[in-house]
Amino acid sequence: MFNPRDIIEALAGNVKQTKSPFGIPKFMVNKWFKDLSLPKEGEYLLFTGLMYQFTPFIEKSTQYLEKYEGTKMATLLKYARYVPAYLSGIGLAMMTSGKEKKEAGQTLKNIALLLQKSKINFGYRPDLDNYSGILLYDMGDQKGFVAHAKMLAQKLQNAGIKKIITVDPHTAYALKELFPKYTGISFDVKPYFELLDLEPKDCDLQVTLHDPCFFGRYLQVSDIARKVLTNFGISVSNIRNQGEFTSCCGGPAESISPSLSNEIMEKRAKELEEPGKPIIAYCPICLGNLKKSGADVEDLSTLLVRHI
């Protein structure tokens, strides 16, 4: 286990300086929309919160943390907070493979396509799409989180945004539950799959759905994801820990203790592999972590796009 203080102060410093927990400049992270001609205006704003885009960088940084956890080198992490955020961020971006970055972007393209096919009137504004600050909240840096959330909520409000589509559970929870509580600014927030209205296809397929904690338990919307799959003719196998009683994938511990994260991940992967069907995730953190376990897993949007 790393010293939590070293990790938190490094992340908090990065968010403060660059609005990103990894210090990577946004133009290097958020590129998925560039070859699409998405409208800027619409009834809803598509807000990715950059979480899918961060997954290749999370994977890369976790590889290094895994290597040094429990060694003398781990103590050097206390100096990370003194490294200028952009410097470490650009370094991390350079070390991360282009293939993985492209894959992460493809998921967002799939989601945009599903929304278009469902005839949802949405726009995308890269200038408004920012990290929600959720990691600061989870880590206990309340002051840092509230400052970041206020800045972002104000920015969205000033742009006249009222309705927001989110793509991951952590950003959805931050915008739906935490922003009204800590910034006093509320938006009508919907996860993308809640808005899908696609032609039902008979897929004759069975999958196992891994509900992320924040969709299954905190926001209690996993029945909606199940309904989307059922409408496609895809049956979902029942496992013991699902819906509001879903099990954690271990992802939240990966920066503080990769070994603990792996331990939790292995347990969850075993539960999900039990029915012997392909696994579907709908959170970038869960997806990345389950992939790491070697599970046969893909994102919900990837599966759906293949069948429209």
Next chain:
Amino acid sequence: MSSISLDFAEELKEYSEDKALECFNCGTCAAICPLVHDNFPRRMIRYIQVGAREKILENSDELWRCLHCGLCTHTCPREADPGEIILGLKRFVVANWRS
């Protein structure tokens, strides 16, 4: 010997909702927590109840093993919200580092 801070629960009100004293230590949270071998988060909540402020600061690293998965809060029979209590303790410790 550990010292006891009688006002600890009061001090924590700044960091989270005051729910720790609702807990009757049934252990459901520790049983359902993915960190099965640590009697977590029950032990931390007990420390609050008895005012063991220093014990929490000494063992503060443990708080960040919490995955914030919410299973403890979802199953707590007293609605004491153990997940939020742990989050409140993290905030308390971070504030202590920075003070």
